[in-house]
Amino acid sequence: MAWHIARAMDMAGHKIAQVYSRDLKDAQDLAHPYLADALDDIRMLKDDAEVTFICVSDSVIKEVAGHLLQPKNLVVHTSGAISIDVLKDVSPYYGVFYPVQTLSAGKPVNFFEVPVCIEGSNNVAEQQLKALADTVSNQVQYLDSEKRRHLHLAAVFANNFTNALYQEAAEILEIQGMNFNLLRPLIKETAEKVQRLSPREAQTGPARRGDHETIRKHLELLPEGHRKALYQLLTDIISKG
Amino acid sequence: MAWHIARAMDMAGHKIAQVYSRDLKDAQDLAHPYLADALDDIRMLKDDAEVTFICVSDSVIKEVAGHLLQPKNLVVHTSGAISIDVLKDVSPYYGVFYPVQTLSAGKPVNFFEVPVCIEGSNNVAEQQLKALADTVSNQVQYLDSEKRRHLHLAAVFANNFTNALYQEAAEILEIQGMNFNLLRPLIKETAEKVQRLSPREAQTGPARRGDHETIRKHLELLPEGHRKALYQLLTDIISKG
Numbered sequence: 001m002a003w004h005i006a007r008a009m010d011m012a013g014h015k016i017a018q019v020y021s022r023d024l025k026d027a028q029d030l031a032h033p034y035l036a037d038a039l040d041d042i043r044m045l046k047d048d049a050e051v052t053f054i055c056v057s058d059s060v061i062k063e064v065a066g067h068l069l070q071p072k073n074l075v076v077h078t079s080g081a082i083s084i085d086v087l088k089d090v091s092p093y094y095g096v097f098y099p100v101q102t103l104s105a106g107k108p109v110n111f112f113e114v115p116v117c118i119e120g121s122n123n124v125a126e127q128q129l130k131a132l133a134d135t136v137s138n139q140v141q142y143l144d145s146e147k148r149r150h151l152h153l154a155a156v157f158a159n160n161f162t163n164a165l166y167q168e169a170a171e172i173l174e175i176q177g178m179n180f181n182l183l184r185p186l187i188k189e190t191a192e193k194v195q196r197l198s199p200r201e202a203q204t205g206p207a208r209r210g211d212h213e214t215i216r217k218h219l220e221l222l223p224e225g226h227r228k229a230l231y232q233l234l235t236d237i238i239s240k241g
Numbered sequence: 242m243a244w245h246i247a248r249a250m251d252m253a254g255h256k257i258a259q260v261y262s263r264d265l266k267d268a269q270d271l272a273h274p275y276l277a278d279a280l281d282d283i284r285m286l287k288d289d290a291e292v293t294f295i296c297v298s299d300s301v302i303k304e305v306a307g308h309l310l311q312p313k314n315l316v317v318h319t320s321g322a323i324s325i326d327v328l329k330d331v332s333p334y335y336g337v338f339y340p341v342q343t344l345s346a347g348k349p350v351n352f353f354e355v356p357v358c359i360e361g362s363n364n365v366a367e368q369q370l371k372a373l374a375d376t377v378s379n380q381v382q383y384l385d386s387e388k389r390r391h392l393h394l395a396a397v398f399a400n401n402f403t404n405a406l407y408q409e410a411a412e413i414l415e416i417q418g419m420n421f422n423l424l425r426p427l428i429k430e431t432a433e434k435v436q437r438l439s440p441r442e443a444q445t446g447p448a449r450r451g452d453h454e455t456i457r458k459h460l461e462l463l464p465e466g467h468r469k470a471l472y473q474l475l476t477d478i479i480s481k482g
Contacts, residue, residue, distance in 0.1 A: 058455060081455050100423055102430050102445060109430065115423045139422075147417050153459045154413040157406050158424045159431045160446030161475045165398050165406065167440035167482065172395040176388050181380075182341050182356045183399045184436055189343050189350065190400045191432035195425055199408035204343060205401030214299060214322050218394050226478050233474060234402045237467050241408065 001078050002030055002055035004103045008111035010034055012135040017049050042067040049073060051132060053097065058082050065090045074128055080152030083145040084119050095120040095129045098148060099137075102159050111136050117143040117151065168227055200241070207238035242319050243271055243296035245344045249352035251275055253376040258290050283308040290314060292373060294338065299323050306331045315369055321393030324386040325360050336361040336370045339389060340378075343400050352377050358384035358392065409468055441482070448479035 006016050016034035020042050021027035027038035039045060045052070047069060054077045056064050061077045065087055068075065075091040080098050087094035096119040101109060116137040120126025126142065133140040143151065166187060170180045193202045206214040215235055222228040247257050257275035261283050262268035268279035280286060286293070288310060295318045297305050302318050306328055309316065316332040321339050328335035337360040342350060357378040361367025367383065374381040384392065407428060411421045434443045447455040456476055463469040 058452070081458065101427055102434065104434075113426050115426065117423075139426075141423075143419075147419060149458070150413055150417045150462060151419060151423060153462050154410040154419075154424060155427055156446055156459065156472075157410040157413065158428050160444070160448065160479065161471075162403050162406050162428070162431050163435070163440050163444050164448075164475050164479050164482070165403050166435050167444065168478075169395040169398040170440050172391055172398065176391045178384075178388060178392060178395075180435075180439065182358075182382075182392060183395060185354050185356065185380075186342055186396055187399050187403070187432050187435060190403050191428045193343065193345075194404070194407050194421075194428060198421065199404050199411050203401070203404050203408065205397055207401065207405075211299070217322065217390070218397065221391060221394050226474065226481075230402075230474055230478065231398075233467065233471055234405050237409075237471065238401065238405050240467075241405070 001099075001103055002053070003105040004099070004109065004111065005053055005055065005078065005097075006030060006034060007108065008136040011111075014132075014135070018045055020045055043069055045069070047071050047073070051076060051128075053078060054087075062086045074125055076129065080117075080148055080155065083149075084121065085145070088121070093121060093125040093128070095125045096145070096148065097129060097133060098143075098152075100151065100155060112138045115139040115141070117141055117148055119144055119148070168230065172227075203238060203241070205238070207235040208241075210239070242340075242344055243294065244346040245340070245350065245352065246294055246296065246319065246338075247271060247275060248349065249377040252352075255373075255376070259286055261286055284310055286310070288312050288314070292317060292369075294319060295328075303327050315366055317370065321358075321389055321396060324390075325362065326386070329362070334362060334366040334369070336366050337386070337389065338370060338374060339384075339393075341392065341396060353379045356380040356382070358382055358389055360385055360389070409471065413468075444479060444482070446479070448476040449482075451480070 010016055016036040018037045018039060019027045019031040020039045022040060024040040027040055031038035051074045052071055054061055054065055058079050058081055061079060061082055068090055071091045074093045074095060075087055076095045076097045077087060078097050084096050098117045100115040114137055116133045118129045118133050118140060120129050130140060169183055173180055222231055251257055257277040259278045259280060260268045260272040261280045263281060265281035268281060272279035292315045293312055295302055295306055299320050299322055302320060302323055309331055312332045315334045315336060316328055317336045317338045318328060319338050325337050339358045341356040355378055357374045359370045359374050359381060361370050371381060410424055414421055463472055
């Protein structure tokens with residue numbers, strides 16, 4: 001997350017001033033390309049940054065933010081699942097900057113196409129955050145913490161659970177000595193289809209068309225276990241949909 | 242399926258000679274751009290075609306093929322789920338030509354990138370089918386009916402079930418008044434990621450990292466019902482994976 005935000009901010013012309021990490025090497029790796037200061041002591045962070053991004057695991061946001069020495073300016077976290085309130089004792093101005101994308105360090109994405117959901121502790125914070133976010137993304141919108149929790153849950157279905165289905169498919173092939181390459185174009189096209197259509201319009205397959213004979217034959221192929229349970233549950237969901 | 246195969250064959254320089262459909266208008270629509278004959282009486286099909294493609298619902302392949310009047314040349318079906326044997330009484334030469342892709346009439350795909358799995362009733366049929374398939378796809382491979390059944394099952398996970406998860410995500414957003422556009426870039430990137438990585442390598446999220454607190458909070462958001470059951474099942478599967 002830090003890698004992507006630093007890259008997007010730099011490309012938009014903002015100055016990356018300081019990078020803190022528990023691990024000095026990590027801080028240096030991130031700071032180096034931007035000629036920023038690298039720190040492994042959070043108390044050394046200067047408080048003149050316009051915005052401080054806290055890009056850490058959900059469970060330690062509160063703790064890390066609590067170590068900031070009386071920041072006067074905007075402090076934001078980047079988590080989908082955590083309320084804005086976790087920062088309420090940290091600064092007079094705080095907020096959330098949540099990019100809705102799966103981000104891997106070192107693999108650039110076109111950040112302008114990444115939806116960024118923002119929330120501010122007050123109008124001043126929110127306007128500052130909106131102006132900043134607009135410089136890096138074309139898809140900025142306000143979203144309160146309650147809605148963001150639901151969005152994060154939906155993202156788990158669209159990303160983590162979808163990938164788990166890819167894995168189930170890969171294992172079915174693997175058992176039969178087939179290569180996952182057979183499914184890669186299908187997976188890509190399945191995601192492409194809902195870029196224009198709604199998932200409801202895009203739904204096809206035996207469950208959708210009520211093809212009980214194919215469903216019966218598929219269930220015959222699946223041994224008792226989690227994969228069969230998943231097949232049955234998803235078939236029920238599509239049939240009733 | 243017929244629309245895509247006709248288009249791919251035509252682009253590769255093959256002549257589309259005749260199109261049969263129960264509905265004459267459908268036959269004419271498909272035949273017209275290729276100056277092919279359109280028929281709604283299957284007994285009028287001339288038997289001099291090098292290959293006859295049967296692109297119909299699984300449940301009527303046998304019946305439709307049975308109406309062909311003693312074809313001397315290759316007859317193939319295009320189904321992932323149906324055995325080659327369904328054609329054994331139809332012609333001395335028969336086979337299967339199964340493109341592993343989700344195909345919508347009128348929406349062209351780059352057929353050269355579509356994996357095509359072929360099977361022939363004997364060496365002559367198989368070689369003819371391989372030579373033909375190689376003119377339209379760069380991803381042709383032999384696959385027997387048993388393996389093809391498993392591939393078709395895996396494709397249901399990778400395509401139909403994946404789309405059902407998109408639908409679950411869309412409904413979570415809809416209930417909260419959020420737009421599905423928020424998830425479209427994430428869905429695209431999730432599919433992109435496994436074009437190079439294996440799904441196992443690409444897996445992220447609360448279940449993968451054992452983040453019980455986030456899982457607990459997600460479960461709180463979900464009312465009792467199929468969606469919660471799906472969340473729990475997929476979380477278990479990822480946790481154990």
